Amino acid sequence: MGRPLTARIRLDAFRHNYRLAKASHGGRALAVVKANAYGHGAVRCAQAIADEADGFAVASIEEALTLRAAGISAPILLLEGFFETAELPDIQAHDLWIVVHQHWQVEALMATALSRPVTVWLKMDSGMHRVGIEPERYQAVYARLKSHPQVADIVLMSHFSRADEAGSTYLPRQLKIFHESIAGISAPISLSNSAAVLGWSAAHADWARPGIMLYGPDPFVGQMDEPGEPLSARLRPVMQLEGALISVRTIAPGEPVGYGGMFVSDRATRVGVVSCGYADGYPRTAPTGTPVAVDGQLTRLIGRVSMDMLTVDLTDLPKAEIGSRVELWGDQVPVNEVASRVGTIAYELLCNVKRARFVYSDTSY
Ligand SMILES: *Cc1c(COP(=O)(O)O)cnc(C)c1O
Numbered sequence: 001m002g003r004p005l006t007a008r009i010r011l012d013a014f015r016h017n018y019r020l021a022k023a024s025h026g027g028r029a030l031a032v033v034k035a036n037a038y039g040h041g042a043v044r045c046a047q048a049i050a051d052e053a054d055g056f057a058v059a060s061i062e063e064a065l066t067l068r069a070a071g072i073s074a075p076i077l078l079l080e081g082f083f084e085t086a087e088l089p090d091i092q093a094h095d096l097w098i099v100v101h102q103h104w105q106v107e108a109l110m111a112t113a114l115s116r117p118v119t120v121w122l123k124m125d126s127g128m129h130r131v132g133i134e135p136e137r138y139q140a141v142y143a144r145l146k147s148h149p150q151v152a153d154i155v156l157m158s159h160f161s162r163a164d165e166a167g168s169t170y171l172p173r174q175l176k177i178f179h180e181s182i183a184g185i186s187a188p189i190s191l192s193n194s195a196a197v198l199g200w201s202a203a204h205a206d207w208a209r210p211g212i213m214l215y216g217p218d219p220f221v222g223q224m225d226e227p228g229e230p231l232s233a234r235l236r237p238v239m240q241l242e243g244a245l246i247s248v249r250t251i252a253p254g255e256p257v258g259y260g261g262m263f264v265s266d267r268a269t270r271v272g273v274v275s276c277g278y279a280d281g282y283p284r285t286a287p288t289g290t291p292v293a294v295d296g297q298l299t300r301l302i303g304r305v306s307m308d309m310l311t312v313d314l315t316d317l318p319k320a321e322i323g324s325r326v327e328l329w330g331d332q333v334p335v336n337e338v339a340s341r342v343g344t345i346a347y348e349l350l351c352n353v354k355r356a357r358f359v360y361s362d363t364s365y
Contacts, residue, residue: 004244004275007353008330009040011048011362013236014214018049021210024231025197028054030077032193032211034063039281039350040215040239043070044360050074057209061087061096068094077121080131081105088112099123099157101131106141110148117152120145121190124181127174128161135181142185155207156182156189163195163203166223171196175203195219198231215239217346221336239350240330243276245294245322248314257311258303263288269302270314274326277308281352282328283342286310290341293332295324 022029031053037045046056046067055075058064060083064076081098082088085108091098092115100106101123109118122142125132133141145151158178162168178191190207192200197208199220212219216239218232250270257263257271272294278284282305290301292312297320303311314320329335335346 002357004242004246005280005356006240006242007040007356007358008240008242009044009358009360010236010238010240011044011360012364013216013238014040014045015049015052015362015364017214017216017235017238018053018210020231020234021194021197021208021213022054025192025204025208025210027204027206027208029208029210030055030057030075030190031214032057032079032209033067034059034079034211035351036063038211038215038347039353041358041360042067043072045214046070046072048362054207055097057211061090061094064096065090065094075119082108085112088114092116092118097121100141100145101125101133103133103137103141106145109150110144112150114150117150119153119155120151121155121157124156124158124178126158126178126181127170128159130159130161132158135177138181139185142182142187154187156185156187158191160191160193160196160200160203163193163200164219164221166199166220171200171203193219212347215346215350217334217336217350221340221345237330237335239335239353241276241282241328241353241356242330243274243326243328245272245314245320245324245326246275246309247273248320248322256303259306260304263303263311267315270317270320271302272312272314272320272324272326274310274312274328275308276326276328276356277306277310279307280355281349282310283338283344283349283352285342286338287341291333291337293327293330294320296332298332 033042033056036042057077077097097119099121123132124138162170189205191203192208194210194213196203197210216235216237255265276282284305288302300313302313339346
């Protein structure tokens, strides 16, 4: 079996989360599976919901073609559209939908002969100021695309910069700008990422674009204190990142552990070494105290994370031994918890997982 590091991916949890996203938003939902499904494996995730998903969203034609090659026939949206005009023939050949967010893309689309009309998601910069058509030019661009025989359907789209901040006043401002700027246009609308699906019903429209919530993490990281059970409590973690103890030893009080001697024992300490390090995507910056679960019991990381190993405190876990299962994140240790210890978000940790063995399960079939 080799080195014991496994990313267990529960496809039934992924499907459950997709259904929850779609039902709580209403209308249709594109499952965002860019970046190899946030590190979970885009093909396996897409296949798990292939017969019910309204479509998928990815970041590039390469990601889209991987799904097409695996037999995914549902609509696939390229979230950044095309990066060069030369991609248009493949976009056509594989029947992909494109986001148009730059004026040069509009011009390129108009100037290229296409074999059949293409579906366009026309993105507005309603305040994120990254990509998108300026609000004051949006109507004119829409009218141009609409009148062009090479354009099939147009979806009106924008993206929020602060949807994951409960009570943000910026999201309502973006929403207002968006709606004022599309006045008079009758076309489907798509605004919501996961945080907006969960927390901003005013932004719900025809199409949702959930990403992170499909993999389990609450994008609000527990900030929402609504009455009753928040919707996010019904999300299920999809990935369990599991290593094992490969060494156990007891050190005397006052002894340092690991590179830099960053942890020094204040009592006789039972130290466990886990088969996971920063080369696997576990963050090197995780400090002493970051939670891990050994054989189902919570304990803490101690000392500095190294490339292939990390160390944990087993002093209060006398039964833990070589071979004991260690959960780095999953059901018992929320990936959000590890992320907040290192000042990042679950998205980054999940996308970074590598070198682990990926094992897929699906209990509902
Ligand atoms: C990545 C992405 C999403 C999904 O965002 P989450 O926060 O993961 O739900 C939605 N829309 C666009 C345009 C994106 O780039």
